[in-house]
Amino acid sequence: MKEFMDENFLLQTETAQKLYHQHAAKMPVFDYHCHIPPNEIAEDKQFENMAQIWLYGDHYKWRAMRANGVDERYCTGNASDWEKFEKWAETVPNTLRNPLYHWTHLELKRFFGIDKILNPSTAKEIWDECNAKLQTPEYSVRNIIRMANVHTICTTDDPVDSLEYHRQIKESGFEISVLPAWRPDKAMAVENTESFNKYVDKLAEVSGIAIDSYSTFMDAIDNRHKFFHENGCRLSDHGLETAIAEDYTDKEIRDIFEKIRGENDLTRLEILKFKSCMLYEFGIMDHSRGWTQQFHLGALRNNSTRLFKQLGPDTGLDSIGDFE
Numbered sequence: 001m002k003e004f005m006d007e008n009f010l011l012q013t014e015t016a017q018k019l020y021h022q023h024a025a026k027m028p029v030f031d032y033h034c035h036i037p038p039n040e041i042a043e044d045k046q047f048e049n050m051a052q053i054w055l056y057g058d059h060y061k062w063r064a065m066r067a068n069g070v071d072e073r074y075c076t077g078n079a080s081d082w083e084k085f086e087k088w089a090e091t092v093p094n095t096l097r098n099p100l101y102h103w104t105h106l107e108l109k110r111f112f113g114i115d116k117i118l119n120p121s122t123a124k125e126i127w128d129e130c131n132a133k134l135q136t137p138e139y140s141v142r143n144i145i146r147m148a149n150v151h152t153i154c155t156t157d158d159p160v161d162s163l164e165y166h167r168q169i170k171e172s173g174f175e176i177s178v179l180p181a182w183r184p185d186k187a188m189a190v191e192n193t194e195s196f197n198k199y200v201d202k203l204a205e206v207s208g209i210a211i212d213s214y215s216t217f218m219d220a221i222d223n224r225h226k227f228f229h230e231n232g233c234r235l236s237d238h239g240l241e242t243a244i245a246e247d248y249t250d251k252e253i254r255d256i257f258e259k260i261r262g263e264n265d266l267t268r269l270e271i272l273k274f275k276s277c278m279l280y281e282f283g284i285m286d287h288s289r290g291w292t293q294q295f296h297l298g299a300l301r302n303n304s305t306r307l308f309k310q311l312g313p314d315t316g317l318d319s320i321g322d323f324e
Contacts, residue, residue, distance in 0.1 A: 092118045
């Protein structure tokens with residue numbers, strides 16, 4: 001019987017095997033969209049166990065666990081790390097044909113040398129073996145990144161972020177480039193009046209520009225764009241339900257900005273006009289500094305109102321949208 005994960009896993013033709021083993025396998029990784037917290041790289045964090053490295057922030061796993069009937073305390077709650085890992089091990093067999101199944105076992109094999117399938121009967125053995133390795137210096141965050149033959153990492157950063165950890169990483173002499181990527185979704189999220197106004201206040205604070213109009217709002221945005229550029233950023237990253245291109249005039253956008261800053265909710269058409277304008281302005285801004293744009297299209301965000309109020313965004317509440 002063929003092994004589940006031999007050297008030709010997912011390589012179903014001779015051509016695929018040749019291209020991978022003779023060419024792709026030896027190439028370095030340029031990860032232009034990454035969610036590794038930059039502070040963990042700056043600190044060269046050492047994880048205590050597999051729950052910390054796998055389950056503390058991976059909302060894809062949380063979503064699968066919830067779908068498997070796992071109680072929330074084992075996803076984001078106060079269960080012990082072992083209990084959370086045990087519940088993930090119970091969930092893994094039910095993710096067959098989902099990338100989570102492949103990722104889990106590729107990581108066990110490539111980084112920990114484990115060929116076993118993760119399930120309830122193997123969970124404790126795998127937990128102990130992996131945890132023992134995580135205690136060694138070879139498994140610090142920076143060394144794990146080195147194991148993966150990474151050349152460049154682009155993190156995901158909001159325009160108001162300080163980028164202090166990126167500077168620390170650069171100053172430390174770490175040989176792998178860790179660069180910010182500009183993710184300005186909150187700067188155009190005018191569908192939530194209260195959140196947007198809090199964000200504009202924060203933008204004014206970090207930019208040092210008093211925002212009293214749409215013009216000064218854009219001045220503050222450009223101030224942060226320049227700051228990101230000075231810190232090595234060359235990518236912008238946008239999460240959209242669908243492509244937006246509503247016609248608008250400059251006066252309409254100024255009036256819309258004044259309306260929302262007056263704590264008034266916008267109409268659906270006004271929201272689309274403002275987002276269209278911001279996408280255009282971001283495009284002009286990115287082009288002026290030679291950046292590349294990347295788009296995440298079609299995600300239906302925050303489907304559980306109850307959990308969203310409890311946990312906030314990016315906690316495994318998204319799904320595939322069906323937008324025109």
